[in-house]
Amino acid sequence: MPKAWIQERKRDYYYKKAKEEKYRSRAAYKLLQAVKKYKFISKGDVVVDLGAAPGGWIQAASRIIGKNGFVLGVDLKPIKPFLQDNIQTVIGDINEEETLQQILSILPEKADVVISDVSPNISGIWEVDHARQIDLAEQSMKIALKVLKPSGNFFVKVFQGDMFDDFVKKVKEHFRVVKIVKPKASRAKSSEMFVLGLFLKPSS
Numbered sequence: 621m622p623k624a625w626i627q628e629r630k631r632d633y634y635y636k637k638a639k640e641e642k643y644r645s646r647a648a649y650k651l652l653q654a655v656k657k658y659k660f661i662s663k664g665d666v667v668v669d670l671g672a673a674p675g676g677w678i679q680a681a682s683r684i685i686g687k688n689g690f691v692l693g694v695d696l697k698p699i700k701p702f703l704q705d706n707i708q709t710v711i712g713d714i715n716e717e718e719t720l721q722q723i724l725s726i727l728p729e730k731a732d733v734v735i736s737d738v739s740p741n742i743s744g745i746w747e748v749d750h751a752r753q754i755d756l757a758e759q760s761m762k763i764a765l766k767v768l769k770p771s772g773n774f775f776v777k778v779f780q781g782d783m784f785d786d787f788v789k790k791v792k793e794h795f796r797v798v799k800i801v802k803p804k805a806s807r808a809k810s811s812e813m814f815v816l817g818l819f820l821k822p823s824s
């Protein structure tokens with residue numbers, strides 16, 4: 621890792637806060653801030669978290685849903701286990717049908733919310749990274765359409781770029797209300813945005 625990047629990270633407000641509050645990633649605050657504003661995860665909810673390693677969003681979701689909810693985290697990489705019985709994780713590629721089957725077999729019931737912070741390995745070539753991210757966001761939505769309850773919610777990371785508007789249109793086909801969200805904890809210079817689809821339509 622470049623030295624300047626490590627120094628910048630150490631000075632970062634949310635990096636320090638995550639360390640103090642024992643979140644596994646500063647990304648946890650992006651989810652917490654978005655939920656605070658739009659209330660798309662509630663106590664007792666069943667949540668599927670795609671691209672969940674190291675587990676910051678899992679922890680944030682778990683604190684919101686409490687003891688009666690359930691969180692399932694999915695990632696290509698193993699996630700260090702949690703002590704709570706109502707948090708489970710699986711290793712899986714969201715592009716594989718087998719991963720969808722695993723999700724469906726583990727969930728106690730269909731999900732209230734699907735959240736996805738999935739990111740490709742960044743190549744540094746902006747068009748390539750944007751296209752890969754859009755692919756992963758579309759794949760996340762396909763999973764959401766199969767695992768969500770009627771009126772369920774979907775929250776997904778997308779990089780800005782020329783395919784962004786088309787993706788938002790697709791989300792609008794399936795969800796009654798769609799919001800574009802840039803939480804304070806998401807660095808201003810980063811092209812990442814989050815698309816929130818609220819209330820899955822019955823036809824989906």
Ligand SMILES: C[S@@+](CC[C@H](N)C(=O)[O-])C[C@H]1O[C@@H](n2cnc3c(N)ncnc32)[C@H](O)[C@@H]1O
Pocket residue numbers: 644645647648670671672673674675676677678694695696697712713714715737738739740741756
């Ligand atoms: C930004 S990190 C997620 C951080 C997480 N939300 C947190 O708060 O700790 C993105 C994750 O997406 C995962 N990922 C990338 N492609 C994936 C795929 N095809 N299937 C599953 N996970 C994937 C990566 O392994 C990485 O852990």
